[in-house]
Amino acid sequence: MKLELHKAPVRSLRFGPQTTLENDVLVINQQELQALLLEDPRLAAVTVDLAHPGESIRIxxxxxxxxxxxKLSGGNEVFPxxxxxxxxxxxxxxxxxxGATVLTTGRLVAPQEGIVDMSGPGAAYTPFxxxxxxxxxxxxREDVTLHEAEATCRMVGLKAAHYLACRCKAAKAARVEHYAFPPLAEAMAAHPGLPKVAYIYMLQSxxxxxxxxxxxxxAKKTLPTLISPTEIMDGAVISGNCVSACDKNNTYVHQNNPIIKALYARHGKEINFVGVILTNENVTLADKQRSSSYAVKLASMLGVTAAVISEEGFGNPDADxxxxxxxxxxxxxxxxxxxxEYAGANGASQSLADSCPEGTAVVTAGNANATIVLPPMAKVLGDPAQADVIAGGFFxxxxxxxxxxxxxxxxxxxxxELGFNKIGAYTI
Amino acid sequence: MAYRVIHYINQFFGGVGGEEMADHKPEVRVGQAGPAMALHAALKGEAEVVATIVCGDNYCVANQKEVAALVATTVKKYKADALVAGPAFNAGRYGMACGTVCAAIGEACGIPTVTAMFPENPGVELYKAGTYIIPAADSARGMGQAIPAMAALLLKLLRKEALQSPEAEGYIERGVRVNMFYEKPGAERAVDMLLLKLAGKPFTTEYKMPVFDRVTPRPGITNMAGATIALVTSGGIVPKGNPDHIAASSARSYGEYDIAGVNDLTDTTYQTAHGGYDQTFANQDADRVLPVDVLRDLEREKKIGKLHHLFYSTVGNGTAVASAKKWGEEIGQKLKEANVQAVILTST
Structure with a gap:
């Protein structure tokens, strides 16, 4: 499989009569976007706001x-x-x-949603x-049930992201990235002498x-499976998570999975990157045993000698x-x-809920219990009172x-936990 | 303006006296006494020791809250920016005192605290998370090495300089996780680490997985009526008077006691040494923690073969896991040699 990513940079956003890309400025027809999203009968209202890096805005x-x-070519559309x-x-x-991101917000389905500060000390911690x-x-709408509301918001985000790209796709891309994922027979024979490496990609389920x-x-109804990294780039994996904001994999980080990017960067030079194995994090022991055995079996069938394994979430998934x-x-x-890690606010507690001596090589994305004071912002998009109920906030x-x-x-x-950021932790 | 430091030392280093003066109540001396003079000099004018607190080790260990409160008051009175305690070398109670005072003041006053002790001093395991401990020699011969190291670390903390790893800075790893920003994103760090691991080259994990000591349970006893059962507790039950002086917290020993002919533990014969829970009910009737009476009943009813004539006891209150593991292995070996088939372990 071969995929080209035609990347057009977005350096600024503004509203205008027609949704288009003009000199790296994404112009958005606000009414057209709202009308499109309100086609979903489960929605009572949609607002569209714009936020740029450095602005005094909290979302x-x-x-x-x-x-x-x-999609420009190749059949089907993104987010299959x-x-x-x-x-x-x-x-x-x-x-x-x-450089553009659609953020879905508002009074949503669960307390466990996240904060994005566009400036100030909190800005250093979020990719957005x-x-x-x-x-x-x-x-x-008020009569929409909890799970329907989640499904609605999930779908609306995808729809808006697809709409914006579609309206601008005639624009010339500033650069084109090429990714290839050959048939297994070719992949196995390629790069003799280089170690075969897989990526075991755990999904919150x-x-x-x-x-x-x-x-x-x-994903909780799936067995672990092989997938091409190029499918991930086209949105084959999307988030329906309402868990702690810091380490849920939102759809953006799936689309831009940095582990896949890092493995591709070494592919053909130091390693032969031969596969991505999707696996899940179900709650029962039998599911955990089955999925872990199946995922590792797939890795063994590929004949790999090494694998990067990424977790999503914490606590229970530590066992997976x-x-x-x-x-x-x-x-x-x-x-x-x-x-x-969840090492407590003082960093002194044990970081993981499960452990194994085999885990000799661990990359950490930092202690999520560490606290930070976020100063007031000139503008708040969404609902600041939610801070009291957001996981990680407290009364x-x-x-x-x-x-x-x-x-x-x-x-x-x-x-x-896809290692998107530079944050980590060390022991003093 | 120089940073202001308070130095906590024990009765021996304060010139009050040795073991016989270990109950000496805390006193505050203006300026420097004992090792505080060397510390003051090592701080080279960037910080000064403004007061020295001298306290008996037994008094401090037995009155931890009171001593910590007095130190906190002194910190405020002298507008101190930091607290130093020790070095305690390998003196166990002095190590406990330095550790407890530093940890309490760090938490209560939010100022940096530094102490020093021999790495095997029990105070290390108990208090390393709450303070910075410089590894010191096992006796006062190491004073000349410890004091400059304490001064150097203290000044870094006072200047709020970012600390490197414990190895680089020369203090005992506290086991406290601190966030930092690396040069590269986590994903690239992961692939870099994978390449080193694949090549068999040395690499450094960013998080050392905790080690859980898992013990596979033995199969169940098939013939209870023929089995010898022993009692072992971390609830601190000891003969009245605590003959082996098992400590109320952070025990440094366990006791072995003969209960041949004892059918009931009473308030005149047994007590608990444990300082981590309300002792009232255990002291009224120690069978509540160590059920000798019930096991004697079972013996009579021939539901068990017999109760082993020795029981083992320690205090599981802040006791280091490493100590507990060592004693558990020793006790297990003794029970095995005595042909005991099963053990009832009680805690509190």
Missing amino acids: MPVKDAVEPRC GFIGGVETVGQGATFVLE SSTCNIVLGLTP QGLLHDTWVYGVD LVLNCVKAESAGIKTVLVTD GSLRADGSMEVELQAILGATN
């Missing part, structure tokens, strides 16, 4: 982040099972509005302080709004991470684990002057 509570993409049909993606060419954000304020979707299928590690290492597959976290004391846990993408 909360954020549900999902989506990068605007659409939601925007596109369920046929295979990851081939041909895809248009990307790089450096993108130009189209902020959708969503109000589902505990259920009850802790969900991830693969080609429109609920450890099972994947133990089984891979005992199958002769060297592992590096990517996780984050009294919203102060009279508009500042907030929260754990990093409350900041969208702060301790992302």
Whole structure:
């Protein structure tokens, strides 16, 4: 499979009569976008706001982040099972509005949504302080149930991202990135002498709004499977998660999975990157055992000697991470684990809920319990009162002057376990 | 203006006396006494020791809250920017005192605290998370090395300089996780680490996985009526008077006691040494923690073979896991040699 990503940079956003890309400025027809999203009968109202890096803006509570993409060629559309049909993606060419992000917000379904500060000390912790954000304020109709509301908001974010890319796809891309994922027979024979490496990609699937979707299928109902990295770039995996904002993988980080990017960067030089194995994080022990065995079996069938394993979430999924590690290492597959930590606000507690001596190589995305004071912002998009109920906030976290004391846990993408950020931790 | 430092030392280094003066109540001396003079000099004018607190080790360990409150008051009175304690070398109670005072003041006053002790001093395991501990020699011969190291670390903390790893800075790892920004994103760090691991080259994990000591349970006893059962507790039950002086917290020993012929533990014969829970009910009837009476009943009813004539006891209150593991292995070996088939472990 071959995929070209045609990337057009977006350096600024403004509203205008027609949605288009003009000199790196994404012009948005606000009414057209609103009307499109309100076609969903479950929505009562939609607002569209714009936020740029460096502005005194706080966005909360954020549900999902989506990068605007659409297909140029290769069949089907991005986000298969939601925007596109369920046929295979990851081939041909895809248009990307790089530097723009759709953030879905408003009074949403659960307390566990995130904060994005466009400036100030909190901005350093979220990937979305450096993108130009189209902020959708969503109000589902009152008679819409909780799970329907989540599904509505999830779909609206994808729809808006696809719409923006489609309207601009005639624009010339500033650069084209080429990705190839050859048939297995070729991949196995390629790069003799280089170690074969796989990526075991764990998806949050505990259920009850802790969900991830693969080609429109609920990940908790899947067996571990092989997928081409190019399919991931076309939105084959999307987030339905309402868990702690810091380490849920929002749709944007799936589309731009940095581990896939880092493995491609070494492919053909130091390693032979031969596969991505999707696996889940279900709640029962039997599911954990089955999925970890199956994922490692797929890695063994590929004949890899090493794998990067990334976790999503914390606590219960630590057990899945450890099972994947133990089984891979005992199958002769060297592992590096990517996780984050819950070491308490003082950093003195044990960071993970499960452990194994085989886990000798761990990359950490930092301690999510560390606290930070976020100063007041001139403008708040969304609902600041949510700070008291957001995971990582606590009662009294919203102060009279508009500042907030929260754990990093409350900041969208702060301790992302795909290793999106530079944050880590060390022991003193 | 120089930073202001308070130095906590024990009765011995304060010139009050040795073990016989270990109950000496805390006193505040203006300026420097004992090792505080060397510390003051090592701070080279950038900081000064404004007061020295001298306290007996036993008094401090037995009255931790009171001593910590007095130190906190002194910190405020002298507008101190930092607290130093020790070095305690390998003196166990002095190490406990330095550790407890530093940890309490760090938390209560939010100022940097530094102490020093021998790495195997029990105070290290208990208090390393709450303060910075410089590794010191096992006796006062190491004073000349410890004091400059304490001064150097203290000045860094006072200047609010970012600390490097414990190895680089020369203090005992506290086990406290601190966030930092690396040069590269986590994903690139992961692939870099994978390449080193693949090549068999040395690499440094960013998080050392905690080690859980898992013990596979033995199969169940098939013939209870023939089994010898032993009692082992971390609830601190000891003969009245605590003959082996098992400490109320952070125990440094366990006791072995003969209960041949003892059918009931009473308030005149047994007590608890444990300082981590309300002792009232255990002291009224120690069977509540160590059920000798019930096991004697079972013996009579021939539901068990017999109760082993020795029981083992320690205090599980802040006791280091490393100590507990060592004693557990010793006790297990003794029970095995005595042909005991099963053990009832009680805690509190």
